[in-house]
Amino acid sequence: xxxxxxxxxxxxxxxxSSLFNQLTGLKQKIGNYPGTTVEKRVGKFVEENHNFxxxxxxxxxxxxxxxxxxxxxxxxxxxxxxxxxxDKVLVIGTPxxxxxxxxxxxxxxxxxxxxxxxxxxMDELETEGISLDKSKLEEFIxxxxxxxxxxTGEGISLLKKRLLKPIESQISSFEIPLNFKTPxxxxxxxxxxxxxxxxxxxxxxxEIPHLSKEEQNRIxxxxxxxxxxPARLQVKETLQRNEVLENVIExxxxxxxxxxxxxxxxxxxxxxxxFWGYFIFFGILFLTFQAIYSWSEWPMNLIDxxxxxxxxxxxxxxxxxxxxxxxxxxxxxxxxGVVIFVPQILILFxxxxxxxESGYMSRVVFLMDKWLRPFGxxxxxxVPLMSGAACxxxxxxxxxxxxxxKDRLITILVxxxxxxxxxxxxxxxxxxxxxxxxxxxxFQIQGWVLMGLYLMGLLAALTFGLIFKRLxxxxxxxxxxxxxxxxRFPVWKxxxxxxxxxxxxxxxxxxxxxxxxxxxxxALSAWGVSDEYKxxxxxxxxxxxxENWTSAQxxxxxxxxKLEHSLLGNLGKTVEPIFRPxxxxxxxxxxxxxxxxxxxxxxxxxxxxxxxxxxxxEDEQLIVQKMxxxxxxxxxxxxxxxxxISLMLFYAxxxxxxxxxxxxxxxxxxxxxxxxxxxFMSSFAYLTALIAYQILR
Amino acid sequence: MKPSSKLxxxxxxxxxxxxxxxxxxxxxxxxxxxxxxxSQIEYKCSAPFNGPICVSLCTNKCVLALRKDEANSVLVxxxx
Numbered sequence: 091x092x093x094x095x096x097x098x099x100x101x102x103x104x105x106x107s108s109l110f111n112q113l114t115g116l117k118q119k120i121g122n123y124p125g126t127t128v129e130k131r132v133g134k135f136v137e138e139n140h141n142f143x144x145x146x147x148x149x150x151x152x153x154x155x156x157x158x159x160x161x162x163x164x165x166x167x168x169x170x171x172x173x174x175x176x177d178k179v180l181v182i183g184t185p186x187x188x189x190x191x192x193x194x195x196x197x198x199x200x201x202x203x204x205x206x207x208x209x210x211x212m213d214e215l216e217t218e219g220i221s222l223d224k225s226k227l228e229e230f231i232x233x234x235x236x237x238x239x240x241x242t243g244e245g246i247s248l249l250k251k252r253l254l255k256p257i258e259s260q261i262s263s264f265e266i267p268l269n270f271k272t273p274x275x276x277x278x279x280x281x282x283x284x285x286x287x288x289x290x291x292x293x294x295x296x297e298i299p300h301l302s303k304e305e306q307n308r309i310x311x312x313x314x315x316x317x318x319x320p321a322r323l324q325v326k327e328t329l330q331r332n333e334v335l336e337n338v339i340e341x342x343x344x345x346x347x348x349x350x351x352x353x354x355x356x357x358x359x360x361x362x363x364x365f366w367g368y369f370i371f372f373g374i375l376f377l378t379f380q381a382i383y384s385w386s387e388w389p390m391n392l393i394d395x396x397x398x399x400x401x402x403x404x405x406x407x408x409x410x411x412x413x414x415x416x417x418x419x420x421x422x423x424x425x426x427g428v429v430i431f432v433p434q435i436l437i438l439f440x441x442x443x444x445x446x447e448s449g450y451m452s453r454v455v456f457l458m459d460k461w462l463r464p465f466g467x468x469x470x471x472x473v474p475l476m477s478g479a480a481c482x483x484x485x486x487x488x489x490x491x492x493x494x495x496k497d498r499l500i501t502i503l504v505x506x507x508x509x510x511x512x513x514x515x516x517x518x519x520x521x522x523x524x525x526x527x528x529x530x531x532x533f534q535i536q537g538w539v540l541m542g543l544y545l546m547g548l549l550a551a552l553t554f555g556l557i558f559k560r561l562x563x564x565x566x567x568x569x570x571x572x573x574x575x576x577x578r579f580p581v582w583k584x585x586x587x588x589x590x591x592x593x594x595x596x597x598x599x600x601x602x603x604x605x606x607x608x609x610x611x612x613a614l615s616a617w618g619v620s621d622e623y624k625x626x627x628x629x630x631x632x633x634x635x636x637e638n639w640t641s642a643q644x645x646x647x648x649x650x651x652k653l654e655h656s657l658l659g660n661l662g663k664t665v666e667p668i669f670r671p672x673x674x675x676x677x678x679x680x681x682x683x684x685x686x687x688x689x690x691x692x693x694x695x696x697x698x699x700x701x702x703x704x705x706x707x708e709d710e711q712l713i714v715q716k717m718x719x720x721x722x723x724x725x726x727x728x729x730x731x732x733x734x735i736s737l738m739l740f741y742a743x744x745x746x747x748x749x750x751x752x753x754x755x756x757x758x759x760x761x762x763x764x765x766x767x768x769x770f771m772s773s774f775a776y777l778t779a780l781i782a783y784q785i786l787r
Numbered sequence: 788m789k790p791s792s793k794l795x796x797x798x799x800x801x802x803x804x805x806x807x808x809x810x811x812x813x814x815x816x817x818x819x820x821x822x823x824x825x826s827q828i829e830y831k832c833s834a835p836f837n838g839p840i841c842v843s844l845c846t847n848k849c850v851l852a853l854r855k856d857e858a859n860s861v862l863v864x865x866x867x
């Protein structure tokens with residue numbers, strides 16, 4: 091038995107992920123590279139008793155990283171001590187972009203790492219009318235070139251067999267330009283590097299991640315002495331390599347002249363049209379959101395009733411007791427609260443990944459870039475902003491491929507304003523409470539209000555983008571250069587795996603925190619220290635006799651009385667003064683407070699406060715009825731129009747999701763930005779809710 | 788030699804050869820992705836209101852999108 095690490099490296103859009111899926115089957119898992127947030131996709135396969143661990147590296151055009159994602163490639167390849175340093179590297183290319191692919195291969199080879207060149211998408215030979223001289227290509231590469239088609243699985247088994255045999259690493263053939271010989275010699279001496287090209291990389295990279303500060307300073311000294319600007323070295327190298335490759339390609343590849351426009355060209359005439367392009371994009375968006383709501387209704391109801399049933403059967407079979415209460419009132423509703431969002435998230439990502447896989451998403455980036463620029467965002471912010479409609483957690487993670495740090499940061503900061511699925515149950519209950527039924531312009535008024543809330547979220551995101559654009563300084567100019575890949579039919583396996591990954595990011599990211607907070611909330615509501623709490627049983631049974639309550643009524647009153655005097659109730663009353671100007675009593679304040687776990691916890695909290703036994707959502711009508719009747723001490727209704735609007739505004743804008751803050755902390759590398767986010771979003775929410783309440787009441 | 792023009796000044800359907808860049812600090816990604824002196828491109832389309840422009844590389848019909856700003860610093864010779 092032997093163990094080997096294999097890295098897959100390649101340009102974007104070469105079918106690298108499909109190849110990875112073909113090689114590993116479903117034996118793969120997603121983690122993070124140590125010390126980074128970059129997704130690490132690792133798979134395993136066994137070939138003739140040899141174990142292979144396959145790493146799918148982020149797509150990149152060269153060893154010079156442009157975005158957070160790409161940094162990991164050079165980080166690992168330049169550091170043989172790295173735990174993920176590969177034994178062998180596969181550089182993946184396609185016939186149509188051979189020159190560009192060979193540039194990357196050349197760089198990896200010159201690091202003197204054992205490498206094979208794999209030409210994927212061999213179907214392009216026919217569709218693009220290319221013929222390749224394989225022997226000339228192999229002569230240049232100095233090794234066998236593998237032809238594969240990840241869609242059909244062609245060439246995969248041959249490639250696996252080849253991995254069993256050793257691969258010779260080749261000596262770097264990179265020619266150091268004359269006037270850089272001295273600094274390169276100094277680097278080699280200072281860092282005991284004997285590879286010319288690696289030494290060149292030390293000078294040309296903006297940062298060598300595994301070096302210490304002192305070592306980094308040493309490089310900077312050499313750079314200053316010889317007036318070296320890293321970015322110019324990168325350009326020099328690319329031009330130098332390109333000159334060689336130009337000649338190679340001329341020998342290796344010949345193309346039939348095709349004058350008829352390709353399928354992609356014809357489709358782009360419509361999809362990138364200055365009018366129809368937008369029309370179609372917004373049509374697709376509309377369909378996507380329609381699907382999210384209509385398709386998810388049935389599975390969500392099913393999940394809801396399953397968890398309610400589970401809870402009841404636990405109660406019935408296990409009886410009463412603190413530990414059982416913890417399970418039935420803390421853990422089960424907690425898990426249910428996470429799982430309930432899975433259908434909506436799956437459906438949204440189904441559409442997003444479809445757009446990504448087919449090649450359409452980069453057209454959206456093209457169409458939207460100009461419109462998002464004024465708000466400090468760029469075309470690539472479209473994906474996070476759209477994903478934000480399901481859940482901010484995977485959305486914020488998808489901002490990683492935005493190259494410019496400032497654009498990326500602003501995207502991360504404003505994405506939580508987009509109405510996520512956790513806000514919906516809250517909106518649903520509030521709209522039912524305070525917005526009258528009826529029609530306006532042929533549509534339900536309640537529907538208009540819901541749409542208004544969505545628009546307000548988007549508007550807030552853009553407005554704050556505008557503000558941050560002015561506040562945040564950046565030394566790098568934002569730029570956009572991207573490939574618009576040919577349209578391809580999506581590979582279903584990739585789509586399904588992608589949906590699974592995004593959903594797990596939510597379940598694991600938000601799930602842990604939602605579950606933990608549900609348990610804490612339960613604990614706070616189950617304990618009390620006041621005398622009222624301790625004497626609750628007596629007080630209520632006295633009252634019950636006076637008022638002639640049935641035993642069920644008595645039980646409900648007991649629960650709500652206990653909650654009022656529990657630790658949680660005390661907490662609600664303590665914070666009430668803060669929220670009173672917004673029109674909230676202690677019960678609503680408690681709901682708002684508990685929503686910092688996750689927004690939809692509001693519904694559950696309201697249900698327990700208004701002493702409704704059984705499952706919350708099952709009795710949604712009942713909660714609404716009870717909440718509608720609730721009166722203040724002065725006889726006015728608690729949930730009048732002003733309070734309802736104030737609450738909706740608060741939920742639309744406040745940063746009430748701890749899981750999102752945790753993700754932002756991870757993605758921005760510290761507590762600074764999540765804290766700023768918490769502050770500006772919540773104070774903006776407080777302010778708008780305050781103004782609305784004071785005007786409307 | 789013909790006077791050079793900017794990539795951003797091309798019209799739809801026009802072809803040109805890239806001869807260089809007026810901005811020395813243009814990110815290397817432009818070169819890596821295929822906008823290299825000597826390569827020939829065709830101007831395809833642009834997004835409305837001075838949005839990004841879209842060119843294709845003549846050799847492999849690879850379609851690239853870049854902003855007007857950056858296209859301003861790409862120098863080209865128009866081809867007939």
